[in-house]
Amino acid sequence: xxxxxxxxxxxxxxxxxxxxxxxxxxxxxxxxxxxxxxxxxxxxxxxxxxxxxxxxxxxxxxxxxxxxxxxxxxxxxxxxxxxxxxxxxxxxxxxxxxxxxxxxxxxxxxxxxxxxxxxxxxxxxxxxxxxxxxxxxxxxxxxxxxxxxxxxxxxxxxxxxxxxxxxxxxxxxxxxxxxxxxxxxxxxxxxxxxxxxxxxxxxxxxxxxxxxxxxxxxxxxxxxxxxxxxxxxxxxxxxxxxxxxxxxxxxxxxxxxxxxxxxxxxxxxxxxxxxxxxxxxxxxxxxxxxxxxxxxxxxxxxxxxxxxxxxxxxxxxxxxxxxx
Amino acid sequence: xxxxxxxxxxxxxxxxxxxxxxxxxxxxxxxxxxxxxxxxxxxxxxxxxxxxxxxxxxxxxxxxxxxxxxxxxxxxxxxxxxxxxxxxxxxxxxxxxxxxxxxxxxxxxxxxxxxxxxxxxxxxxxxxxxxxxxxxxxxxxxxxxxxxxxxx
Ligand SMILES: [Zn+2]
Numbered sequence: 001x002x003x004x005x006x007x008x009x010x011x012x013x014x015x016x017x018x019x020x021x022x023x024x025x026x027x028x029x030x031x032x033x034x035x036x037x038x039x040x041x042x043x044x045x046x047x048x049x050x051x052x053x054x055x056x057x058x059x060x061x062x063x064x065x066x067x068x069x070x071x072x073x074x075x076x077x078x079x080x081x082x083x084x085x086x087x088x089x090x091x092x093x094x095x096x097x098x099x100x101x102x103x104x105x106x107x108x109x110x111x112x113x114x115x116x117x118x119x120x121x122x123x124x125x126x127x128x129x130x131x132x133x134x135x136x137x138x139x140x141x142x143x144x145x146x147x148x149x150x151x152x153x154x155x156x157x158x159x160x161x162x163x164x165x166x167x168x169x170x171x172x173x174x175x176x177x178x179x180x181x182x183x184x185x186x187x188x189x190x191x192x193x194x195x196x197x198x199x200x201x202x203x204x205x206x207x208x209x210x211x212x213x214x215x216x217x218x219x220x221x222x223x224x225x226x227x228x229x230x231x232x233x234x235x236x237x238x239x240x241x242x243x244x245x246x247x248x249x250x251x252x253x254x255x256x257x258x259x260x261x262x263x264x265x266x267x268x269x270x271x272x273x274x275x276x277x278x279x280x281x282x283x284x285x286x287x288x289x290x291x292x293x294x295x296x297x298x299x300x301x302x303x304x305x306x307x308x309x310x311x312x313x314x315x316x317x318x319x320x321x322x323x324x
Numbered sequence: 325x326x327x328x329x330x331x332x333x334x335x336x337x338x339x340x341x342x343x344x345x346x347x348x349x350x351x352x353x354x355x356x357x358x359x360x361x362x363x364x365x366x367x368x369x370x371x372x373x374x375x376x377x378x379x380x381x382x383x384x385x386x387x388x389x390x391x392x393x394x395x396x397x398x399x400x401x402x403x404x405x406x407x408x409x410x411x412x413x414x415x416x417x418x419x420x421x422x423x424x425x426x427x428x429x430x431x432x433x434x435x436x437x438x439x440x441x442x443x444x445x446x447x448x449x450x451x452x453x454x455x456x457x458x459x460x461x462x463x464x465x466x467x468x469x470x471x472x473x474x475x476x
Contacts, residue, residue, distance in 0.1 A: 004441075027405050049402060225441050307368040308332055309446025314404045315412045316393075316442040317359055323389045323417045324429030 001285040003227040010194055010292045011187050011226075029115065029124050030066050033094075037070055037128070040093055044076035046139055048128075066125070067110065071139055072132040083132060083148035087111075090130040109147045181217060183313035187226060188233050189213050195277075195291050203266045208258050211248045212237055227288075231278065238274035241267050334449070334464060334475050336362070336373035344376060345460060348418035348453050355389035356382070357417025360449060361403050363410050371449065374410060375403065388429070389417050414449030414466075424454035424463030426472065434467050 034048045048070040070090065077085045091111050095104045098113055105112040110127035117123050131145030138144065192209040196202050216222065216236035222229050240246055242264070250256035262270065280287045348356050361375040377399045379391035393400075403410040415433070419425075426434075430450060437448045450465040450472075464475040 008444075027407060027409075030405070031407055049398075308364050308371060310368070311411065311445050313444055314400065315445040316397075316400065316440075317412050317415070318436050318440045318443060319393050321391060321415065321433050321436060322429055323355065323357060323391075323415070323433055324387060324427035 001288075003281075003285055003288055004225045006288055006294075007187075007191060007226045007230065007292060009294050011190050025118075025122060026066055026124055026126075030068060030126055033068060033113065033126055033128065036097060037068075037090075037093075041070075041072070041076065044073050046071040046073070046133075067127045067129055069129045069131060069145070071143075071145055072130065073139070074133050074136045076132065083146055086130050086132055087148040087150060090128060094128060106150050109149055184222065184226075184229055185213055185217055187313070188230055191230055191292055192233075194293070198291065198293065203262060204270055205258070205261060207250075208248065208261060211250070211258055212241070215248060234274045234278055238271050238278065241274075242271045332447075332466070332468070333370040334373065334466070335370065340373065340376065341462065344416055344451070345453055345455065347376075347378070348420075348455065351384065351418070351420075353386050353420050354384040355386070355418050355420060356384055357389050357391060357415060359391075359393075359400075359412055360414045360416055360451060361400075361410050362413045363408050371413065371447075373413065373449070373451075376416065377403075377412075386420065391415075411445070412443075413445065414451065416451035416453065419452055419454040421456045422454050424452035424461050426450060426452060426463070426465060431472060434465075434472060438467060 037045060037048055048068050072086055075081070077089060091104070091106060094111050094113060098104055098115075101115060103112070103114040103116075105114070107127065110129040113126045113128065115124045115126075129147065131147050133139035134144055134146055189210050192213065193206055196204065196206065196209065213233055216233045220232055220236055222232045224232075241259075241262075246259055246267075248258040250258055259267075277291050281291070344358075347358075350356075358379055359377040360373050361377060362371055362373040364371050377396055379393070380395040381392040383390045400412050403412075415437075417430075430452070434448060434450055437443050437445065448467050450467075452463040452465070454461045454463065465472050466475065467473075
């Protein structure tokens with residue numbers, strides 16, 4: 001039996017989670033802001049791009065972290081225009097446009113837009129990072145940008161002109177890693193929820209499973225196939241949840257420790273369940289199906305062969321490939 | 325194994341196809357290629373190929389082409405976070421002075437895609453552009469139900 005194939009099927013046959021809906025909302029908002037900037041600055045701006053490094057500890061619950069880098073042309077603010085003028089101009093524009101629907105804030109190298117909660121209670125935050133090419137047309141060559149670094153001392157604004165060499169290259173690594181990692185976290189969480197739903201009235205909350213998965217990713221190196229990742233997270237829960245020092249902070253409210261939502265007995269039960277599950281899957285791969293069943297209703301539909309297969313997450317091409 | 329496939333559809337603009345051909349021709353007599361970007365219809369029966377991403381790093385000869393994703397990883401994320409969400413769906417390359425029939429190397433490339441843990445694409449598409457001075461012939465292939473099929 002191919003454990004990874006089975007787990008992929010479990011993930012794709014269970015329904016879309018709230019996180020994905022929220023992710024779509026972010027993408028929509030991001031595109032709105034991007035279009036607004038393009039409409040306003042027209043030929044003075046290159047296409048703004050998303051450099052979102054989704055903040056790890058908040059990747060699942062309500063907060064994705066989207067950066068929108070806005071590359072301006074050298075003379076967008078006149079040939080003697082300063083970076084400060086660029087920063088202020090973008091701030092003024094965003095403030096006027098969004099002041100009624102969002103908190104618009106000056107931040108270190110960006111302008112923060114925090115949209116007021118929508119009808120689902122979701123808060124979307126997008127950071128616009130204005131940057132300007134160093135000389136006319138140079139951005140097209142090497143994508144280097146100057147950023148304005150904004151400081152605030154007490155109530156006094158202060159700033160400096162700073163060169164950031166190649167924002168794009170700097171963020172690429174983080175971003176790809178964060179995207180991959182977020183995708184893995186999402187898959188593992190979905191699997192744990194599938195497992196939880198095989199049990200009647202299990203005391204561990206879904207939110208607890210989400211946070212502990214993120215914590216496992218923060219504390220351990222989690223790589224390999226989907227089964228290897230799942231295995232590492234299960235081991236992490238098994239080994240850590242019963243420790244006295246174990247905490248699980250709610251990112252939305254740090255005084256809220258989710259570890260307190262389980263009694264010591266329930267934590268022991270969770271740890272034992274992880275141990276049993278790991279032991280039994282090691283005895284026999286087939287046992288994986290008991291803990292992580294496919295959604296049979298969905299599966300039937302999928303077996304029609306006149307469809308493309310479902311892909312989970314962002315497909316990444318193999319780094320090197322040969323053709324003849 | 326190559327078979328005809330009629331159950332699932334594929335479409336792309338002639339403009340994109342022409343663009344790929346023109347780009348390919350600038351590398352004559354060497355092979356050249358890149359990544360295919362697109363999205364599936366809601367019922368998953370149809371694939372629209374919409375864009376290409378070109379490699380920054382590659383090595384090519386008359387009969388071989390090796391591309392790398394180095395330096396362009398970001399572009400895939402850009403497509404993935406756009407609207408509609410577009411993904412990497414396969415690869416294209418040219419066969420200068422040759423027919424668009426997959427070589428043994430091409431088939432093993434498809435296998436590499438299928439077996440790559442990070443790729444997570446069920447049905448990768450392979451487009452081969454066979455061309456010479458006066459002719460051009462496109463071959464579209466898709467990995468489906470454990471076989472490489474040719475689109476009509
Ligand atoms: Zn070939």
